[in-house]
Amino acid sequence: MRFLAVCTALAASAALTGCGQSGGADAAPTRVTLWLMKGSASDDFIGKFSADFEKEHPGIDLQVRIQEWKGIGDKVNDVLAGKSKEGADVIEVGNTQVAQYVETGGVSELTLEGLREWGSSDWLKGLSEPGTVEGAQYGVPWYAANRVVIYNKELFANAGIKTPPKNRQEWLANTQKLDKGEQQGIYLAGQNWYVLAGFIWDEGGELAVENSGEWSGALDDEKSVAGMEFYKQLQVLGHGPKDADEETPPQSDVFARGQVAQIIAPPGQAAQIEAANPALKGKLGFFPIPGKTSEKAGAVFTGGSDLIIPDKTRHRGQAVDVISALVSEKWQTELARTMSYVPNKTSLAHVVEGNEGAAAMAPGAAQGRATPNSARWAEVEAKNPIKPYMTAVLTGQDPRTASKTAAAAITKLLKQPAN
Structure with a gap:
């Protein structure tokens, strides 16, 4: 005043x-x-x-x-x-x-x-x-x-894994060791598309690309499809639902039951896990999402x-x-x-x-990235054709056919006029 x-x-x-x-x-x-x-x-x-x-x-x-x-x-x-x-x-x-x-x-x-x-x-x-x-x-x-891998140190030690993996191949090998009986090597829901985005970027693919001011979906590019194929390899090493995202049910609740070796999540979820199961206090560790080689971490959505x-x-x-x-x-x-x-x-x-x-x-x-820098991207996230695409691939549909459908849907949303 x-x-x-x-x-x-x-x-x-x-x-x-x-x-x-x-x-x-x-x-x-x-x-x-x-x-x-x-x-x-x-x-x-x-x-x-x-x-x-x-x-x-x-x-x-x-x-x-x-x-x-x-x-x-x-x-x-x-x-x-x-x-x-x-x-x-x-x-x-x-x-x-x-x-x-x-x-x-x-x-x-x-x-x-x-x-x-x-x-x-x-x-x-x-x-x-x-x-x-x-x-x-x-x-x-x-x-x-950004997301990291939250892991159960006790389950890693019981499997003879002394250090976190540095690259994708080590990660897959360790996760296969950890996936036995009721124990899940990793809990990865089928529609965790932010995680998929990182794998796509690691392969050199994109969610969408811009050409002369026009945006179009790019999930059907071979490099983008390769990112989805790695996601499928990893997702099968657990019992995550193929038709739901990481909040259905909340993955921190699943991890808190004590029989999941890893989840991919922001590190802040560790507090939620420990609150749900105090017995896990002191047993949780973190490592960067591994990249294709040991030289650098995997790409992540920032x-x-x-x-x-x-x-x-x-x-x-x-x-x-x-x-x-x-x-x-x-x-x-x-x-x-x-x-x-x-x-x-x-x-x-x-x-x-x-x-x-x-x-x-x-x-x-x-190594972080953001979603495509289009003012229409919010429409893509609202209707999100990426999620059904992931479910389609994980349930056995041809990845190239499914990716073309998803890319076309993204293109249509990105070309919509502003409200």
Whole structure:
């Protein structure tokens, strides 16, 4: 309110839009609003960051507003269109949402700042690529999280497996050893398409490709089919359903029964497993999803968040300052250690050493990818022709025929006009 009063007093001057940016000692601080999503950062982190930021920027009053994921798209679009009563100067968005918001309009381009200030050449590709539209940077990588293999150390030891596998062939061989009787070598639901995406990328395939601005499905490419064939080899070494995803039933509940040697999941699911079965406390380990060779981990879908600035903010310079602080080494380190995330740069992977789950994520994050950077991809995920394709292959249908059907369905969805 103090800021508004000062600005009202200056309303007759042409300097209105710059109010609060370079006033004297008595000038009211500029209120800058940061939207963060629920669960992305702890109250402790937010409190520390806010206090430190305001100390370093005495002219800024930073207001952090926590938002729910449900219904966030409409709220963000209202801000971008200048229709929101709340307003925001910096907004956390899912890394795969950036292209949708850019197409809607109202997102500020940040190419200059990214190249100059934020070390963009070192960003994780799974965060930076979906934040880029037609060569321009709109989303600034904040943090990443991805899947790893969570395993039962006791079952591994009983099978004589002393170290986690480093490549696919070792992984298959170990999983075959572990798959005996009622014990499952791995629980892998038939429609876990995020896991499939990593196998496809490892083979050099794609979910969809862009040509001259037109997107089309690519599951029928031979390399993409090879990724599905590896998925089938792995999935049969357990009793996972062929016609359901990893939440039907929740795979953490299945693992908690104690007769599953491995699941592929974010490391945070270990806490859910231990809560369901305290006897497993101390028996869970983590390793990166193995790649085709031992030289590098397998590709993974990178989840996480980017930061955007609305075009209509009156405080772009201060909003840039907020992002600069959030992506600095100091606060990337604090966030990664507090929340067990992977930092936004490959050079900062070392900061999670000592946190077994987060450390297992880091090698995969370096090979991480995001879903195709089409504003229509949300339609693909909503109707998701990938899931029935996977079930078809796992139940014996010809992979090439099934993949053509799925690729055509994806192409049709990607060519639909915007709503």
